[in-house]
Amino acid sequence: MDRRTVIKNLALIIGGAALLPACSQDKAKSKVALKNIDITADQEQLIGNVAETIIPKTTTPGAKDLQLHLFVLKMVDDCYKKEDQQAFVTGMGHFADQSQKLYSKTFDQLDTKTREVFLLDIEKEGKAEEEAARKNSDKKDAAPATPPAGKYSPELKKFYSIVKRQTINGYTNSKYFMTKEVVYELVPGRYNAHFPYKQKQAV
Amino acid sequence: MSANTYDAIVIGSGISGGWAAKELTQKGLKTIMLERGRNIEHIKDYVNATKDPWEFPHRGGRTQKMIDDYPVLKRDYPLNETNLDYWASDKDSPYTEIKRFDWFRGYHVGGRSLMWGRQSYRWADVDFEANLKDGIAVDWPIRYKDIAPWYSYAEQFAGISGNKDGLPILPDGDFMPPMEMNVVEKDVSKRLKEFYKEARHMIIGRTANITVPHNNRTNCQYRNKCWLGCPFGAYFSTQSATLPAAMATGNLTVRPWSIVTKILYDKDTKKAKGVEVLDAETNKTYEYFAKIVFVNASTINSAWILMNSATDVWEGGLGSSSGELGHNLMDHHLNVSAYGRIEGYEDKYYFGRRANGFYIPRYRNLNGEKRDYIRGFGYQGSASREGWSRDIAELNIGGAFKDALTEPGSWHIGMGAFGETLPYHENKVTIDKTKKDKWGLPVVAIDAELKANELKMRIDMEKDGKEMLEAIGAKDVQTSSTNPFLGRGIHEMGTARMGRDPKTSVLNEWNQVWDAKNVFVTDGSCMTSAACQNPSLTYMALTARAANHAVEILKKGEI
Numbered sequence: 001m002d003r004r005t006v007i008k009n010l011a012l013i014i015g016g017a018a019l020l021p022a023c024s025q026d027k028a029k030s031k032v033a034l035k036n037i038d039i040t041a042d043q044e045q046l047i048g049n050v051a052e053t054i055i056p057k058t059t060t061p062g063a064k065d066l067q068l069h070l071f072v073l074k075m076v077d078d079c080y081k082k083e084d085q086q087a088f089v090t091g092m093g094h095f096a097d098q099s100q101k102l103y104s105k106t107f108d109q110l111d112t113k114t115r116e117v118f119l120l121d122i123e124k125e126g127k128a129e130e131e132a133a134r135k136n137s138d139k140k141d142a143a144p145a146t147p148p149a150g151k152y153s154p155e156l157k158k159f160y161s162i163v164k165r166q167t168i169n170g171y172t173n174s175k176y177f178m179t180k181e182v183v184y185e186l187v188p189g190r191y192n193a194h195f196p197y198k199q200k201q202a203v
Numbered sequence: 204m205s206a207n208t209y210d211a212i213v214i215g216s217g218i219s220g221g222w223a224a225k226e227l228t229q230k231g232l233k234t235i236m237l238e239r240g241r242n243i244e245h246i247k248d249y250v251n252a253t254k255d256p257w258e259f260p261h262r263g264g265r266t267q268k269m270i271d272d273y274p275v276l277k278r279d280y281p282l283n284e285t286n287l288d289y290w291a292s293d294k295d296s297p298y299t300e301i302k303r304f305d306w307f308r309g310y311h312v313g314g315r316s317l318m319w320g321r322q323s324y325r326w327a328d329v330d331f332e333a334n335l336k337d338g339i340a341v342d343w344p345i346r347y348k349d350i351a352p353w354y355s356y357a358e359q360f361a362g363i364s365g366n367k368d369g370l371p372i373l374p375d376g377d378f379m380p381p382m383e384m385n386v387v388e389k390d391v392s393k394r395l396k397e398f399y400k401e402a403r404h405m406i407i408g409r410t411a412n413i414t415v416p417h418n419n420r421t422n423c424q425y426r427n428k429c430w431l432g433c434p435f436g437a438y439f440s441t442q443s444a445t446l447p448a449a450m451a452t453g454n455l456t457v458r459p460w461s462i463v464t465k466i467l468y469d470k471d472t473k474k475a476k477g478v479e480v481l482d483a484e485t486n487k488t489y490e491y492f493a494k495i496v497f498v499n500a501s502t503i504n505s506a507w508i509l510m511n512s513a514t515d516v517w518e519g520g521l522g523s524s525s526g527e528l529g530h531n532l533m534d535h536h537l538n539v540s541a542y543g544r545i546e547g548y549e550d551k552y553y554f555g556r557r558a559n560g561f562y563i564p565r566y567r568n569l570n571g572e573k574r575d576y577i578r579g580f581g582y583q584g585s586a587s588r589e590g591w592s593r594d595i596a597e598l599n600i601g602g603a604f605k606d607a608l609t610e611p612g613s614w615h616i617g618m619g620a621f622g623e624t625l626p627y628h629e630n631k632v633t634i635d636k637t638k639k640d641k642w643g644l645p646v647v648a649i650d651a652e653l654k655a656n657e658l659k660m661r662i663d664m665e666k667d668g669k670e671m672l673e674a675i676g677a678k679d680v681q682t683s684s685t686n687p688f689l690g691r692g693i694h695e696m697g698t699a700r701m702g703r704d705p706k707t708s709v710l711n712e713w714n715q716v717w718d719a720k721n722v723f724v725t726d727g728s729c730m731t732s733a734a735c736q737n738p739s740l741t742y743m744a745l746t747a748r749a750a751n752h753a754v755e756i757l758k759k760g761e762i
Contacts, residue, residue, distance in 0.1 A: 058602045078266040119600055164600075172590070172608060173262040175255065181609045186255060188425045191555035193383040199549060199610060 032070040034077040037085050043092055047072055049108055050095075050160070051167040053115040061176055063167055071170035072163055084158065091159025098156060119160065125150045126157050205492070209235045209456070211753075212478055212493040214463045214508065217314025219726040219742040220499030221441030221449070222357075226750035227497070228454035232757075235491060236449075237461040237480060239500075240291070240310035243317065245442035249432030251285050259284050279691055281307050281318070286431050289318050295641040301650035305690030306503065312459055314501065315693070316440040318430045321411040322562070322583065323363045324736035325354050325374040329569065334732050337577050340531060340626040341702040343731045344712035347374070353744035360448075361439040361743060362417045364559075365409030373406075373564040373736070379414045381407045382423075385553045387545050387586040387614050388561050394675040395563075403566045403671070408559040408583065411439035411740075418444070427556030438558070460484045462642060466496055466521055466722060468513035474721045474762065475512075475521075481642055495721045495753050495762065498699075499746070502532070502727035506632050506698035507647050509709075509716070509724070522699055522709040522716045522724075529633055531626035531700055532651045533733040535692035537619060539661055539684045541668030543677025545586060545614040552588060552611060560585035563618070563671075565735050567663060576659040578625070580735050582668065584618025616677055620664035623735040624689065625656055626697050651689050661687060694738050696730035714749040721762040725749045 028041035039047075051063035051072060063069060076088050099107040103114060110118065129150070171177055178184035210232035213223045224236045242248075256262060263285050265277070275293045276282040282290070291308035298306060309315040328347040335342040351374070358377040366381040384392060384407050392405040412423040420443055421435035429438050436443035449455040460483040467490065469476045477492035498505045506529045510520035522528045565579035589612030630651035638646045653661075665684045672680045702708020705717035714729050716722040725746040727738060756762050 054600045055605050056602050058605065060605075062605075075261060075264070078268070079261055079264055081267065116601055123599055168608070169262060171605075173256050175257045177609075178256065184256070186253065186426065188555035191383060191425045191553065191557045193385045193389075193553055195552040195554040197550055197552035197611070 030070075030073060032073050032077075034073060036077050036082075037073075037089060039073060039089075044069060044073065046092065046096060046107055047163055049115065050119070050163050053112065053119055054164055054167050055171050056112070060181070063171070066171065066174050066176055068167050068170040068174070072166040075166045075169070076162060080162070084162070087155045087158040088162055091153065091155035091157070094153045094156040095159055098152060102151075122152050122157060122160050125152055126161065207477075207490060208492040209233045210493060211235075211495045211497065212237065212491055213497045213499060214478065215239075215314060215499035215501060215505070215726065216312045216441055216446075216457070217309070217499065217501060217726070218316045218319065218439075218441070218739050219746045220314065220497070221316060221445030222743050222746040223497040223499055223723075223725060223750055224449040224455055225445040226747050227495075227754065228449040228452040230750070230754040231452075231454065232495075232754065233454050233456075234449070235456045235458060235493070237463055237478070237491070238312045238314075238457065238459045239462040239483060239504075240312070240459065242312045242457070242459040243289075243432070243442065245436065245446070246432070246434050249434060250288075252428060252431040252434050254285075275305060276307060278305050279307070286318065289430070289432075296646075297638060297640060298646045299635040299638055299648035301648055302652045303688045303690075304649040304651055305688060306649065306695075307690070307693050308501070312457065313441040313446075317432055317442065319411075319440075319739060320693075320737060321429065321438050321558070322737040323358070323361070323365075323376075323409050323411045323740040324562075324564075325376055326350075326734050326736060326741055327372055327374055329372065330732065330734040330736075333578065333734075334626075339577075339732070340628075341700065341704070341707045341731060344701050344703045344708075349712075350741070350744050350748065353748040354740065356747055357740060357743035360418075361411050361444060361740075362413035362420070363409055363411055363439075363740070364414040364423075366407050368404065368406045370404060370406075370564055372566075372569065376409070378409065379417070382410065382412070382414065382557055382559045383407065384561060385557075385586060386551045387548055387616065391545070391586065391616060391675045392561070395671060398674045399566075402570075403563060405561050405563050408562045410559045412558055413437055413439075418448075420444070423558065425555035425557055427558040429558050461489075462644070463500065463508055464488075464511060464644065466498070466508060466512035466719075467492075468516065468521055468719060470516060473719065475719050481644070483642060486642065494757060495723065497746075497750070497753075498722060498724040498728075499726045502695035502698050503632050503647055503649065505724055505726055505728045507634065509699060510634055513719075517718070521722065522718055524718050525702075525705060525707055525709055527628070527700060527702075527707060528709050529698050530628045530631045531697040532630045532632055532649070532689070532695065533624045533626055533697040533730065534651075534689040535694045535733060535735060535737075536622045536624055536653055536657050536661065536687065536689065537691050538686045539622070539664040539668065539682075540584075540617060540619040541665070541672050541680060541682045542615065542617040543672040543680035545616055545677055548614050557585075561618075567660075567667075574659075574663060576656045576663075578623040578656070578660070578735065580620045580622035580660060580664050582618040582620050584616065586614060586616040588612055588614050616672060616675075618668060618672075620668060621692065621735050621737070622657060622660050622664055624653065624733050626700065626732055627651075627654060630689075632698055649690075653687050653689065658687065694727065694733070696727040696733050696738060699724045699728040700731045701729050702731060713752045714745060715753075721753075721757075723749045723753055 030039040030044040048069035051069045055063040211234040213236040216238040291310040331343045365378040367375040423437040462481045512521035563582040567579035635648040699709040701710040
């Protein structure tokens with residue numbers, strides 16, 4: 001089977017999957033060769049959509065255009081510990097379930113706005129927990145904190161934080177970003193210690 | 204004269220070995236430089252030096268396989284995807300840690316001269332006099348005036364860029380034009396000087412990156428990819444500087460894959476007659492003969508070679524008669540840092556990647572001050588604008604976030620301290636006969652730790668870092684003090700110290716082994732104390748000085 005056929009079949013399978021119930025056992029594999037984790041084409045699409053929500057296509061390329069979701073998978077497969085890989089896969093399941101529970105739709109079916117609301121809510125909960133843990137560690141005699149039961153499981157938050165971190169890593173180190181968005185030169189040839197800079201926008 | 208006979212043998216090809224080879228060959232000696240690892244040819248073998256960041260499959264990061272393969276290297280920054288081939292294999296060459304010691308090695312032609320940090324500072328008399336004044340260990344057999352001309356000699360050839368700052372604690376050298384501080388560093392430097400009434404200084408780092416063309420080497424191109432090997436030869440390494448000079452004489456032979464297992468000692472003449480080499484590719488043993496031997500295998504391995512040599516005469520090996528061989532292992536203690544945010548300067552940035560930072564020279568225990576510890580520390584750091592990793596409030600995902608990633612964040616300043624470690628007799632390396640490396644050779648056991656003086660110093664290193672950053676106006680200052688272990692400084696020193704008395708030192712004032720005068724040890728192992736400055740420039744100067752002496756006395760027939 002040549003590459004074109006594979007991609008076409010994959011598109012059919014992915015397209016078809018959307019019509020099936022969420023529990024469908026889709027065996028189509030991810031496009032990227034993975035040694036340690038098992039990722040289906042459905043799951044790859046889910047990661048693609050999460051990455052695309054973080055770095056969307058605007059007037060410039062987005063996560064999918066730059067194949068950042070495949071970079072995320074490559075990093076998870078090669079660079080993360082077994083337990084993190086397991087948490088990633090488990091968390092991805094929880095993520096899909098939570099989308100159904102909260103919005104009665106798969107993440108892929110959500111509109112962009114709702115996807116953003118979903119992801120930001122996960123970030124908010126993660127940050128609140130970090131803050132609580134930090135405050136707790138400041139108190140000397142405090143009893144060990146019992147994390148409040150949030151909406152999102154630790155694995156789900158782990159999954160999301162890995163996708164986000166590696167999506168941004170992949171984006172800011174992509175050829176596109178480094179040649180078109182910021183000026184990276186392999187050989188700068190000089191050091192300008194007083195480089196004037198005008199903010200493109202309020203940050 | 205047999206094919207295996209030379210005038211001089213140099214064991215090791217790193218910073219000091221390269222210098223020994225250059226000096227000896229330029230003075231007309233037929234020299235063989237033995238390197239335990241593979242050859243790395245200048246430019247041609249810097250395979251990753253011209254890759255763009257996106258060409259690395261993991262963008263320079265580390266994979267689980269790398270982490271499994273490098274149980275020691277993984278402990279700190281050296282384990283990475285971009286120059287993995289330059290670090291010795293922890294699995295092929297294991298060692299025993301009686302106490303934790305992070306030993307990061309380069310086993311190839313050029314050694315760690317390819318990956319070194321390049322910061323190059325002279326020592327001052329306060330450093331050479333310290334042991335005597337404090338009653339610690341033994342006195343250095345030399346003073347600043349003995350080494351000063353050799354510092355100049357080394358600087359002129361290596362190419363050290365720096366500013367003449369006129370500080371007694373850090374003597375000025377023969378510098379190339381300095382690199383420039385960025386706008387924030389310049390202001391911070393001024394504020395620091397004012398706040399401490401000129402008792403503390405922040406200067407531009409003095410670095411072995413050339414800022415003007417020099418000996419067919421191109422000046423620094425501000426790539427900051429030095430540790431991949433420089434295609435411009437812009438930083439000092441064996442490959443860029445000493446090796447071509449030595450090769451140009453026609454007197455040098457380089458033999459890679461040559462593990463020196465011992466120095467061959469002649470009881471009758473009380474001199475070394477050569478070395479035994481284990482070919483790392485074929486496992487065959489060879490002997491090489493010469494009138495003089497320079498030992499530059501790096502501090503711990505040089506001690507290992509000496510301890511393996513002449514054991515029929517001295518149980519502890521060549522140079523052990525004083526009882527100090529392998530002892531007094533030092534490093535600089537690191538992993539104490541301070542970090543803060545600098546407000547303003549939003550309309551200022553910098554262009555180019557400067558492979559250098561600022562330096563705050565030692566200020567403690569000087570001019571009559573007495574802390575609850577002796578000696579001192581310096582800081583190295585830089586100010587820069589944050590990149591994408593920053594948290595952009597309320598813009599954590601989506602199109603606006605994507606745009607914001609292209610903007611530099613606020614200015615930050617960070618710096619880490621380098622503390623002096625004292626020479627303790629009980630901080631030592633020995634041979635562990637129970638464990639063998641890939642070649643069946645017994646490995647070294649390292650037994651060294653920081654003691655009370657260093658641990659007290661670390662409290663100041665952290666406290667002062669915070670105080671200084673707050674004094675210059677940094678906000679949200681954070682400090683960190685972790686891993687109080689040796690090795691991480693990658694400045695191993697002291698296992699064959701110089702001294703004035705054969706009863707208490709391994710080497711004399713000319714780096715000659717007291718027990719075999721034609722053996723010279725001029726790498727970090729010769730150091731009698733550690734100071735807190737980066738030591739490589741001192742090795743260069745000591746090596747050139749010793750080589751000059753070696754050839755003089757060889758000509759006089761004294762060795």
